[in-house]
Amino acid sequence: MTDFFDIHPRLLELSRQAEQLCVPAFARIAEVEEYNGQKVLAAFRSAGISEAHLKGTTGYGYDDRGREGLDAVYAAIFGAEDALVRHTFVSGTHALATALFGILRPGELMVSVTGAPYDTLEETIGIRGGGTGSLMEWGVRYRQIDLLPDGTPNHKAIAQAAREAKVIYIQRSRGYSLRPSLTVEAIGQIAQAAKAENPDVIVMVDNCYGELVEKREPTQAGADLMAGSLIKNPGGGIAPTGGYIAGRKKLVEQCAYRLTCPGMGKEVGCTLDTLRGMYQGIFLAPAVVAAAVKTAVFAAAFYHLLGFAVNPAHDAPRTDIIQSVLTGSPETLCAFCRGIQKGAPVDSFVTPMPWDMPGYDSQVIMAAGAFTMGASIELSADAPLREPYAVWLQGGLTYPTGKAGVVLSAQEMVDEGLLKLGE
Numbered sequence: 001m002t003d004f005f006d007i008h009p010r011l012l013e014l015s016r017q018a019e020q021l022c023v024p025a026f027a028r029i030a031e032v033e034e035y036n037g038q039k040v041l042a043a044f045r046s047a048g049i050s051e052a053h054l055k056g057t058t059g060y061g062y063d064d065r066g067r068e069g070l071d072a073v074y075a076a077i078f079g080a081e082d083a084l085v086r087h088t089f090v091s092g093t094h095a096l097a098t099a100l101f102g103i104l105r106p107g108e109l110m111v112s113v114t115g116a117p118y119d120t121l122e123e124t125i126g127i128r129g130g131g132t133g134s135l136m137e138w139g140v141r142y143r144q145i146d147l148l149p150d151g152t153p154n155h156k157a158i159a160q161a162a163r164e165a166k167v168i169y170i171q172r173s174r175g176y177s178l179r180p181s182l183t184v185e186a187i188g189q190i191a192q193a194a195k196a197e198n199p200d201v202i203v204m205v206d207n208c209y210g211e212l213v214e215k216r217e218p219t220q221a222g223a224d225l226m227a228g229s230l231i232k233n234p235g236g237g238i239a240p241t242g243g244y245i246a247g248r249k250k251l252v253e254q255c256a257y258r259l260t261c262p263g264m265g266k267e268v269g270c271t272l273d274t275l276r277g278m279y280q281g282i283f284l285a286p287a288v289v290a291a292a293v294k295t296a297v298f299a300a301a302f303y304h305l306l307g308f309a310v311n312p313a314h315d316a317p318r319t320d321i322i323q324s325v326l327t328g329s330p331e332t333l334c335a336f337c338r339g340i341q342k343g344a345p346v347d348s349f350v351t352p353m354p355w356d357m358p359g360y361d362s363q364v365i366m367a368a369g370a371f372t373m374g375a376s377i378e379l380s381a382d383a384p385l386r387e388p389y390a391v392w393l394q395g396g397l398t399y400p401t402g403k404a405g406v407v408l409s410a411q412e413m414v415d416e417g418l419l420k421l422g423e
């Protein structure tokens, strides 16, 4: 750490020790970064990306080369037959909802095999709220198979449900729960087991927060379709908005029919001035994701040394960019978030406060000071104010700044008398 920040000497010492603990994990992250960086470069080469691809279209966007090239780049990186990458996806939830509405028809069964889906999808599916035009209102049937008590998938129940299912739905990342995230290998095992029972079943993955953390993506391990947000991993902190869907060609086409309209699908949709950032974002994404994973691993080691329970541990394998820290009290949790905010490039002087966020049963506090509003590939922290006062940390566009934010979060606890440091 540099002396640009006023950090307690004991925290500086612990941050050095934490970095020592991280050496093996950082080496693994560097290896994945190199592999994925070159994977992305190869995808640009194979798609023949040129200066002309960076310029957008207006109006209908017929024959938009930039749009088609971007789809080809994503498809190549994800080892998928096709991809649909659009700035008109307003969020990850929108991309996931478009995919589900694209591939499911009335009477068909969707089975979520990683327990409850991410909060925002509950209304899309129809298990919360009403009168919203949810999948269930349109006659889609929904069933949920919870993870086993140890956090692993219930393969027996999944195999049984697959016989009847049209879609087997997997959420890769823990999201804002304390369950383990699913590795690409574990996703592949679910896909294999489901298809052994029903070769026609569609295995779909919510890939949010997982892109480029491993060398392979779910579509390279047996998933048929996946979707995610561009203001998380694949946008590399540059894409200003958007989402993607990737997978089997026929399925991506059905999703495109849902996004625009039947018969037109991918052939329309102008790109305006969005393409340069989209291309540059995916090009930088392997490095930015590596910085975010390093920040998460550092936070795990540092807070472990400070005596906090963390999940996952610094030496555990990673398949997403999320780190949780069990802070133990609402005061410590809020101090953590204030410190993270102080480590933001934008709005570092702002004090995050807990508030009654719609749809949550307890107050929520969020720290974020990002170039792109709501971008969680940038350093950010979120938490509901309830037992065990866990906070979820993610992002960091560069490791040195992510690390500073993490150390500042502990400094805030020290300043508030919430964390005692022995000399």
Ligand SMILES: *Cc1c(COP(=O)(O)O)cnc(C)c1O
Pocket (backbone or CB within 6 Å): 091, 092, 093, 094, 118, 120, 171, 173, 174, 175, 206, 208, 209, 229
């Ligand atoms: C972020 C996220 C989503 C989608 O969220 P948006 O805020 O709509 O982009 C869905 N699932 C998971 C696991 C996520 O992390």
